[in-house]
Amino acid sequence: MLTKILSMANVGLKTENVDVEVNVAEKGFPGFGIVGLVSKAVEETKERVKTAIINSDLEFPTAKITVNLAPADVVKEGSAYDLPVAIGIISAIGEVVLPKEKAYFYGELSLDGSLRHTRGVFLLALLAKEEGVKNIFVPRMSANEASVVEDVNVYPVDNLKSLIRHLKGEKIIEPLKPIKVTEILSDITPEFDFSEILGQPQAKRALEIAAAGGHNIFMMGPPGSGKTMLARAMAGILPNLTERESLEVTKIYSLTGNIPPGGSLIRQRPFRSPHHTTSQIGLIGGGSNPHPGEISLAHRGVLFLDEFPEFGRNSLEALRQPLEDGYVCVSRAAGSVTFPAQFILVAAANPCPCGHLGDPKKECKCSNYQILNYQKKLSGPIMDRIDLHLIVPAVDVNNLMIDKEKIKGESSIEIKKRINEARKIQSERFKNLAHVHSNSDMKNSHLKEFAKLSDDANLFLKQAVNKFALSARSYFRLIKVARTIADLEKSEIIKEFHIAEALQYRVRGEN
Amino acid sequence: MFKKENYNKGKNGEEMAKIFLLEKGFNLIEMNYENVIGEIDLIMTDKDWLVFVEVKLKIGDKFGSPEEMINKRKLAQIKRVAESYLVLENDTIKNFKKYRIDAACIVLNEDQTLKRINHYMNI
Numbered sequence: 001m002l003t004k005i006l007s008m009a010n011v012g013l014k015t016e017n018v019d020v021e022v023n024v025a026e027k028g029f030p031g032f033g034i035v036g037l038v039s040k041a042v043e044e045t046k047e048r049v050k051t052a053i054i055n056s057d058l059e060f061p062t063a064k065i066t067v068n069l070a071p072a073d074v075v076k077e078g079s080a081y082d083l084p085v086a087i088g089i090i091s092a093i094g095e096v097v098l099p100k101e102k103a104y105f106y107g108e109l110s111l112d113g114s115l116r117h118t119r120g121v122f123l124l125a126l127l128a129k130e131e132g133v134k135n136i137f138v139p140r141m142s143a144n145e146a147s148v149v150e151d152v153n154v155y156p157v158d159n160l161k162s163l164i165r166h167l168k169g170e171k172i173i174e175p176l177k178p179i180k181v182t183e184i185l186s187d188i189t190p191e192f193d194f195s196e197i198l199g200q201p202q203a204k205r206a207l208e209i210a211a212a213g214g215h216n217i218f219m220m221g222p223p224g225s226g227k228t229m230l231a232r233a234m235a236g237i238l239p240n241l242t243e244r245e246s247l248e249v250t251k252i253y254s255l256t257g258n259i260p261p262g263g264s265l266i267r268q269r270p271f272r273s274p275h276h277t278t279s280q281i282g283l284i285g286g287g288s289n290p291h292p293g294e295i296s297l298a299h300r301g302v303l304f305l306d307e308f309p310e311f312g313r314n315s316l317e318a319l320r321q322p323l324e325d326g327y328v329c330v331s332r333a334a335g336s337v338t339f340p341a342q343f344i345l346v347a348a349a350n351p352c353p354c355g356h357l358g359d360p361k362k363e364c365k366c367s368n369y370q371i372l373n374y375q376k377k378l379s380g381p382i383m384d385r386i387d388l389h390l391i392v393p394a395v396d397v398n399n400l401m402i403d404k405e406k407i408k409g410e411s412s413i414e415i416k417k418r419i420n421e422a423r424k425i426q427s428e429r430f431k432n433l434a435h436v437h438s439n440s441d442m443k444n445s446h447l448k449e450f451a452k453l454s455d456d457a458n459l460f461l462k463q464a465v466n467k468f469a470l471s472a473r474s475y476f477r478l479i480k481v482a483r484t485i486a487d488l489e490k491s492e493i494i495k496e497f498h499i500a501e502a503l504q505y506r507v508r509g510e511n
Numbered sequence: 512m513f514k515k516e517n518y519n520k521g522k523n524g525e526e527m528a529k530i531f532l533l534e535k536g537f538n539l540i541e542m543n544y545e546n547v548i549g550e551i552d553l554i555m556t557d558k559d560w561l562v563f564v565e566v567k568l569k570i571g572d573k574f575g576s577p578e579e580m581i582n583k584r585k586l587a588q589i590k591r592v593a594e595s596y597l598v599l600e601n602d603t604i605k606n607f608k609k610y611r612i613d614a615a616c617i618v619l620n621e622d623q624t625l626k627r628i629n630h631y632m633n634i
């Protein structure tokens with residue numbers, strides 16, 4: 001008998017319906033074959049399904065079983081076809097009757113018949129909503145991912161036996177209660193606190209601006225001045241994820257299997273700090289079957305590149321296009337895939353190989369050639385895309401010893417409060433624009449409408465552009481930073497001193 | 512000693528398969544054909560077909576079904592021997608234009624009584 005089960009395949013973040021056709025023939029030499037452009041993991045489905053069915057107290061049919069995953073021109077990856085194939089076989093031998101209503105089946109089987117956490121369940125739920133399919137059957141461990149998608153009944157399945165009982169109508173599996181996204185997105189306590197970092201008020205202010213507007217930031221300073229600590233503390237002042245943003249991030253994390261078993265939406269902005277030996281593909285994304293890289297995993301969050309010049313030149317230069325566009329398009333022989341990559345780049349570097357160039361207390365031991373070679377990595381095009389350039393000077397240890405209370409700064413919670421308010425202004429401003437969430441996302445055409453300058457500011461800006469020979473891109477980015485500074489002060493119009501502050505972060509990099 | 516035992520079992524199975532297929536209207540040409548490349552359990556004719564039959568016998572189901580034992584590799588081996596047979600024994604086969612490979616799978620109970628015998632055409 002022939003049965004047809006609905007399941008899903010994905011190419012990058014795009015999903016597609018897959019019909020799992022199972023034929024259990026009455027005639028022919030017994031065997032079990034899967035066709036339909038399947039990868040190795042899907043080939044192994046045969047063994048898992050066979051053993052799982054036997055261990056669920058059913059007899060595996062001694063017959064010619066042919067499974068076809070249609071459409072045949074899409075590569076099927078992963079282990080998620082175990083459940084649809086198993087259900088297909090069980091219903092083909094007449095053990096259960098499939099529900100009349102369309103439903104997706106998705107999940108990896110364990111040899112004992114239980115279902116394992118499977119990546120991509122969130123994407124499945126979105127596909128079901130799009131296709132108007134009401135019911136999805138997924139592993140219980142992954143079901144929470146899907147339960148935030150509205151209008152879809154998510155049936156959490158423990159094992160094959162319980163699903164068979166459900167389909168027979170003996171013991172019904174209750175669908176999960178839908179979870180409201182806003183309920184999940186509440187309080188998160190920061191890991192690192194800004195008040196733990198002594199001194200460096202300038203750097204803290206710059207990080208606040210970066211977090212509030214989503215601007216890229218570059219920190220340069222001698223070793224031990226606190227660059228890494230500042231960057232890590234930044235994770236604690238990032239604004240809360242909005243509902244839209246959380247769904248975007250969850251999509252990527254569900255695809256890569258980065259959501260832990262039982263987990264649901266991603267609630268915290270991602271903070272990724274890949275090591276400088278990370279390959280270009282690891283950073284940007286790629287592979288023969290394109291996979292998102294670190295920049296996509298940092299989507300709507302922070303990508304922290306410590307020891308920036310130590311990264312491979314190719315990797316750094318590959319950042320140029322995604323930094324500008326907010327997405328990365330990976331093309332391979334198998335096809336072309338677009339991954340979102342709207343992240344805040346936080347880069348940290350020493351001024352020279354020994355780290356003490358420009359340090360008033362310690363002498364730099366590097367030759368001119370060494371310094372030149374080191375700084376060559378910080379190419380113009382990359383630096384031009386960074387809005388805030390910052391020098392983090394060495395902290396005078398004497399100051400640390402006298403009075404800690406005196407130089408203790410604000411706590412992360414206070415800073416975050418301001419940032420959240422600034423973000424609120426921004427999301428109100430961009431509520432009609434689908435892909436713009438913060439000031440840094442603005443396209444240049446939006447500036448006229450959303451970033452109005454006072455007359456003083458306009459004049460000041462003109463002078464600055466001429467004096468410092470700013471590039472066109474720098475000019476627009478300068479206005480965006482000024483917009484954020486104005487938002488932090490809840491000023492509707494960008495004033496002269498907003499531009500001035502934005503300019504001081506820009507000009508350092510130009511020299 | 513065990514080898515001998517298995518050999519006898521196999522002979523038994525081939526004998527059973529032969530009788531079963533003869534009853535079905537097949538005619539025997541050769542049993543346990545052997546050349547340098549390998550051997551074929553039964554070579555029979557079914558109407559205008561020349562049929563090469565692989566016989567598998569299992570006692571009990573502890574070690575899986577006989578069907579599982581005939582995989583792609585085994586099939587390729589039978590094919591190779593069959594092709595060599597067609598070349599070497601030109602006289603006997605000239606009346607036949609169509610050839611195929613069949614399988615006969617026999618399962619015995621522990622007490623040597625017959626549990627089932629299945630015949631698969633054109634595997």
